[in-house]
Amino acid sequence: MEHSIGDESNGNVEREYISTSQENPEQDSSFDETDKLLEKRLLAAAANGQLKIVQGLIIAEVNVNAQDTNKDTALHLACFMSQTSEDNHAKIVRYLISKGANVNAENNDKCTPWFAASERDNVDMVRYMAENGAEVICEDCLLKLLTVASQKHCENVKKYLKEMLFYVSGAEQSKQKLLKIAIRLGHINAVRYLVSKGAVVEGEDNEDKSSLFIACKSGHSEIVKYLIEESGCNINIRNMYGQTPVMIASRKGHLAIVNYLLEKGCSVAERSNDGVTLAESGRKNLTDYRNFFHGFFILKFIL
Template sequence: MLSEDKEGKYFETLLVHLTDLNIVSTFHNKQLKYPSYVNKLITFLKGNEEAKILLKQLDAKGFTQVRADYDSNGWSCNTTPLIESASLGYVEIVRFLIETVNCKVDNTDAIGRSPLHKASERGHEHVVQLLLEKGASVLLRNKYGESPLYVACKGNHRVIIDMLLLKKANVLVCTCSDKSPLYAACEGGYYDIAELLLNENADVNQCNKAAESPLYVACVRGYTDIVKLLLDNNADVYQCNKERESPLYAACEGGSQDTVRLLLENGADIFKRNIHGESALYVACLLGYTDIVKLLLHTDIDINLCNNNRESPLYMACVRGYTDIVELLLHKNANVHLCDCAGMSPLDVARAEGHVDIYKLLELKS
């Protein structure tokens, strides 16, 4: 902290910096973590007409601030003191800028982010509450189509989400890539937020531009509790993405045994293949998920269903050297004679890859 005899000169220096459009020393000052310093800074700014005029001008015109916060490549962004203060969570500075300087609560930076957007993204509850009290719009979105509700869901800021929903934030508004707030919650594994959004009539089957549903992304991540929640709310277990990958395929690829079991119990399509012809069983064999293979083999799945290169699940298990999976497939009478497009059989690839144990198992079946 500064000694009293140095404060006046120090604050005058901050004013010079503001005149030069440098706000770092004022609004990114490490001393702002001390309430006593904040009070002294506000008192100084309130009592200086030049400072208030300058801050009002900066709010109206913005200024260029180069920071990693905007772009990792060092690009610049036009921002305002209010946006910066909201972003950093300095609620009393935000109050001063709105009530004394009359800064516009919905002015945005060059990326289209408002003070409310930045505070929601960073989880600054008191700032969000103040901004909403001052009439900040919950509907403004940045250049990527992200609303305050979306970024709050993405950041797992439950209290802020409640505040935004009370102000009628739209749960159906998506980003430019068509990601909904529900999708963000499911992607992050935030069960409570997903449940809240569904109670607010979020569309359980609303997909992004890759045609990935909330159920699909929850399956990819192996969030079984969220998968169950979505299924209980009528999520479409057959809905595939643009690669024709089903939720079951995603769960098998992600390696979540519990999620795969849950999907199978809810009637997932075991015969569905993606654009490469890969089935759920194929990808489980490809990645060596033995327990998932066991689950799938307890269904009526086609054990010999090949991909577009005519590679069967058995073929791929032989390539990767998964002896336990090969044994499971052979026990279910997998066809050992199916060859790929190059005419290579499972026996051929096992020998070529040096998997002696598998080669011996296949020889017994040939």
């Protein structure tokens, strides 16, 4: 059996042949060892930006989705190392995808190549992978990406992740997921856009994941006002725990939202399934040091 390997030192793909015993392959352990060696070389070449070597190894039918001990694939490594849309790593990314690399492969940290590209603030690669099958209609995925982008000051990717909400025209389920994400991010223009495209602001509730609950929990008062005044959300809607939006806002210490909901006439006599009233919901904040002052003023306002 022969494997060909590209040599990056030459402008053309040169062939280096590694032969294994063909007389009795069932008794020759070097067969598997050689494949593993070539997979390691593929991973190293992808990380080092050695395009010709990567091409030679893929031509030699080395597994394009081979993983290292952290379950990173060649695509993970190339995405992480790419800094521009035209460097060798970016070319490797495009080549690997054209050869069937799994754009949604997860490593041991549950990160996909898309995460790797976002960490480098490489918006061109993030966009390219989204256009080539990367799963982006996923709340946890987008929020994690935005968190990573924010922590690492990846302003280009951060801007892209927010702007991409404007260009969704897919399935209804996708619109609903993106609506929730837009609300949690506090992106009012994206919320308006998605609603105009048919996203439903009130539907079957699961825990406290309906639009108004998400806005109250996240503390985005502008979106709360939009949902009530322009989208007709029920101000006294209950979640599966019997809680109302004002209870959620109170527990999270969002005084401005509590004040607004009370002015709009929300019920203050309601009790959750476990018997907790709005006043008691605000009182619970007093046990949380981070929300102490919010809890104090909310309790004072209610009582």
